[in-house]
Amino acid sequence: MLLTLMKKECGQYLKSVAYYIFCICLALDFFTQMGEFDVPTKPEEGWESYGYVRTADKDLIMQETLNKLWREYSTGSYTTYPIGFYKRVQLDDAEEEKIDQIIANCTGMTEEEFSAFEEEEKNIREAAMEKMLEEQSMILENALPDLNIPIKEGLTFDDFCQEMKKADNLLGGGSSYSEANLQFTTRPQTYEEALEEYNSFIKKDKITNAYARLFCDYIGIMLAMLPVFLAVGRVLRDRRAQVEQVIHMKSASSFSIILSRYLAAVLMSLIPVLVLSCCPLLQCIYYADRIGEAYDLFAFVRHIGFWLLPYILITLSVGFFVTEITDSVAAVLIQGIWWFVSVFMSIGNLVGLCGWNLVPRFNSVGDYPIYEQMKEQLFKNRLMYTAVSIVLLLLTVLVYSKKRKGEFASVRARFVNRKNKLEV
Amino acid sequence: METQICLDGVNKFYGTKQALKDIDLTIPQGMFGLLGRNGAGKTTLMKVMATLLPVNSGEIDICGVPVTNAAKVRRMIGYLPQDFSMYGNMTVYEAMDYLGVLSGLSKQERRKRIPTLLERVNLQNNHRTKVKAMSGGMRRRLGIAQAILHDPKVLIVDEPTAGLDPEERVRFRNLLCEMAEERIVILSTHIVGDIEATCENIAIMDYGEILFKGTVMELLALAEGSVYTAEISKMELEQIKQEYLVTGQLVQGSHVMVRFLLREPMQELFDGATPCEVNVEDAYMYLMYRERGDASCF
Numbered sequence: 001m002l003l004t005l006m007k008k009e010c011g012q013y014l015k016s017v018a019y020y021i022f023c024i025c026l027a028l029d030f031f032t033q034m035g036e037f038d039v040p041t042k043p044e045e046g047w048e049s050y051g052y053v054r055t056a057d058k059d060l061i062m063q064e065t066l067n068k069l070w071r072e073y074s075t076g077s078y079t080t081y082p083i084g085f086y087k088r089v090q091l092d093d094a095e096e097e098k099i100d101q102i103i104a105n106c107t108g109m110t111e112e113e114f115s116a117f118e119e120e121e122k123n124i125r126e127a128a129m130e131k132m133l134e135e136q137s138m139i140l141e142n143a144l145p146d147l148n149i150p151i152k153e154g155l156t157f158d159d160f161c162q163e164m165k166k167a168d169n170l171l172g173g174g175s176s177y178s179e180a181n182l183q184f185t186t187r188p189q190t191y192e193e194a195l196e197e198y199n200s201f202i203k204k205d206k207i208t209n210a211y212a213r214l215f216c217d218y219i220g221i222m223l224a225m226l227p228v229f230l231a232v233g234r235v236l237r238d239r240r241a242q243v244e245q246v247i248h249m250k251s252a253s254s255f256s257i258i259l260s261r262y263l264a265a266v267l268m269s270l271i272p273v274l275v276l277s278c279c280p281l282l283q284c285i286y287y288a289d290r291i292g293e294a295y296d297l298f299a300f301v302r303h304i305g306f307w308l309l310p311y312i313l314i315t316l317s318v319g320f321f322v323t324e325i326t327d328s329v330a331a332v333l334i335q336g337i338w339w340f341v342s343v344f345m346s347i348g349n350l351v352g353l354c355g356w357n358l359v360p361r362f363n364s365v366g367d368y369p370i371y372e373q374m375k376e377q378l379f380k381n382r383l384m385y386t387a388v389s390i391v392l393l394l395l396t397v398l399v400y401s402k403k404r405k406g407e408f409a410s411v412r413a414r415f416v417n418r419k420n421k422l423e424v
Numbered sequence: 425m426e427t428q429i430c431l432d433g434v435n436k437f438y439g440t441k442q443a444l445k446d447i448d449l450t451i452p453q454g455m456f457g458l459l460g461r462n463g464a465g466k467t468t469l470m471k472v473m474a475t476l477l478p479v480n481s482g483e484i485d486i487c488g489v490p491v492t493n494a495a496k497v498r499r500m501i502g503y504l505p506q507d508f509s510m511y512g513n514m515t516v517y518e519a520m521d522y523l524g525v526l527s528g529l530s531k532q533e534r535r536k537r538i539p540t541l542l543e544r545v546n547l548q549n550n551h552r553t554k555v556k557a558m559s560g561g562m563r564r565r566l567g568i569a570q571a572i573l574h575d576p577k578v579l580i581v582d583e584p585t586a587g588l589d590p591e592e593r594v595r596f597r598n599l600l601c602e603m604a605e606e607r608i609v610i611l612s613t614h615i616v617g618d619i620e621a622t623c624e625n626i627a628i629m630d631y632g633e634i635l636f637k638g639t640v641m642e643l644l645a646l647a648e649g650s651v652y653t654a655e656i657s658k659m660e661l662e663q664i665k666q667e668y669l670v671t672g673q674l675v676q677g678s679h680v681m682v683r684f685l686l687r688e689p690m691q692e693l694f695d696g697a698t699p700c701e702v703n704v705e706d707a708y709m710y711l712m713y714r715e716r717g718d719a720s721c722f
Binding site: 001004005008012015237241242243245246247248249250251252253257404405406407 | 471474475476477478494495498499501503505507508509510511512513514521522523525526527528531567570574
């Protein structure tokens with residue numbers, strides 16, 4: 001019965017406009033975000049730059065962060081991302097005084113030393129700008145040389161973090177000095193490192209795995225939200241079509257009814273994802289063949305299975321459960337808020353962010369060592385969301401079973417009676 | 425297994441509002457009519473029998489199975505709700521097939537039974553018609569077909585003829601009578617004509633209570649000797665309405681042919697009033713007046 005019901009549910013999705021909108025949204029996300037198939041090229045000795053590499057070197061983090069604080073303090077303007085959105089912060093005199101104190105605590109400089117440093121930096125930057133003007137090149141802020149602000153001798157990383165926390169609080173959170181942004185920094189990559197990264201991409205990732213991760217990153221953002229519409233639509237459809245009583249009266253168990261609907265929604269959500277994944281997979285296969293390297297034919301399917309499927313499961317479970325309980329579109333709002341918080345919380349770290357976040361990020365082709373570091377947590381994360389979705393699904397069956405016996409109707413009637421009495 | 429439904433001391437509350445009050449009823453095989461005005465509690469009674477609502481107290485046995493055993497009871501019951509509909513984008517056959525799966529029928533059973541049932545409800549030429557394109561009458565017929573798809577012992581139909589044109593109504597009533605030959609059919613309605621034309625046993629409900637239970641003949645006997653007709657002038661109509669319970673009036677020029685009930689058994693009559701045969705509507709009105717003392721509906 002379960003399979004037959006599931007087939008019929010799938011058939012209903014194929015007749016639904018909402019389902020095609022879901023597919024179009026996924027396709028749009030894929031084609032606009034994945035963009036062109038840019039393959040990393042093999043590095044050669046003598047290149048001017050080999051790009052940047054992420055590092056957790058505490059001295060470097062302290063130096064880079066303090067340089068940035070000094071720069072922002074000098075201009076009197078700070079950039080923050082409180083809930084993921086850009087915000088320009090300007091502090092009043094008292095607050096600027098506190099930032100000044102923080103810098104002093106981290107550098108150990110006296111007021112005179114501070115002024116001298118300020119003067120020196122100004123001169124260096126002016127000289128660099130003059131040179132650029134002479135060469136008639138564009139004046140780029142990032143191209144100006146950084147003068148490393150001295151760090152107080154004996155300043156521990158923990159003490160530094162405490163000082164930065166104060167600065168972040170003054171700026172209202174979401175600044176470059178928040179705890180999340182003190183985990184790592186970047187530094188220029190050497191030829192050897194660049195070559196090793198390229199070799200990992202070819203040998204360990206077999207090209208396909210690297211692209212599968214990027215695919216999961218982009219499509220995952222959509223799958224953390226879109227399936228909820230399918231779930232809400234399916235549950236409310238019974239009420240709109242006035243078929244609730246007819247279906248409730250049938251002998252099929254609540255478990256079969258809900259599970260068939262759920263599995264059909266899971267399958268129909270997976271199909272466009274699998275279809276879209278064929279595109280980068282074929283590109284990877286073509287590229288691997290061209291350079292005579294091996295590829296992993298099942299990389300995308302495997303990544304979709306363990307990375308993207310839990311998105312679909314949890315989003316549909318939330319949709320089914322909340323809609324069965326509330327008989328409203330509240331699930332869209334709840335999932336929307338959850339999605340918004342998850343996506344924008346990760347904005348500061350787009351490569352390798354995982355934890356227990358609904359939307360783990362890996363917005364990079366390659367970076368195999370970072371993936372190795374996050375892999376275990378990623379598995380735990382996905383497993384946890386799968387478990388939560390199963391629990392929510394079972395709760396949905398329970399709620400549906402009670403609704404079939406009219407137990408929710410009595411609660412609702414009691415509530416309405418009480419409300420009417422209050423109004424009288 | 426016994427083929428009857430027994431209700432014993434059934435009470436149902438919606439919050440503090442009592443929808444069913446101490447209902448004791450035995451429903452035998454055949455057509456059973458449940459009559460009452462809107463809001464009398466008929467639909468609630470139907471729903472508690474159909475396992476769609478829990479009772480607060482009392483017991484209900486459907487052919488020997490307590491209604492609390494919902495899974496078993498659902499296999500024995502076919503239900504046509506008052507506002508039956510199906511997913512608009514399904515065809516008649518798809519809707520039947522889907523509901524057949526939910527009723528636990530195998531593919532072979534569905535293939536065999538669906539065309540037969542569609543023919544029985546005269547929808548054999550509409551199996552590809554989408555539900556959203558069906559008329560009210562066609563939908564009711566589809567509703568009855570789905571309700572007996574799994575060949576239930578009990579068929580519960582709630583206000584099935586409301587909104588149907590006269591031809592559809594007659595056809596539908598005949599269909600229900602055919603169904604009742606082999607099962608219990610409970611017909612809930614506020615249309616007296618439906619009961620009169622189809623049911624042998626009836627119950628009349630009001631404010632959640634059973635005011636009458638028995639055969640149609642027993643109901644008619646209640647109003648025996650209390651129904652009269654007379655031809656009066658239009659001028660006298662108001663006075664007659666105040667003295668008697670007028671159930672019908674037909675204007676014929678300057679005269680009116682009235683049909684009325686006596687308010688009391690020994691009430692004095694006027695010249696020209698002649699006794700006539702009682703019909704179910706008269707008996708129903710008489711009962712409602714006697715039990716409730718409410719003449720507002722006359």
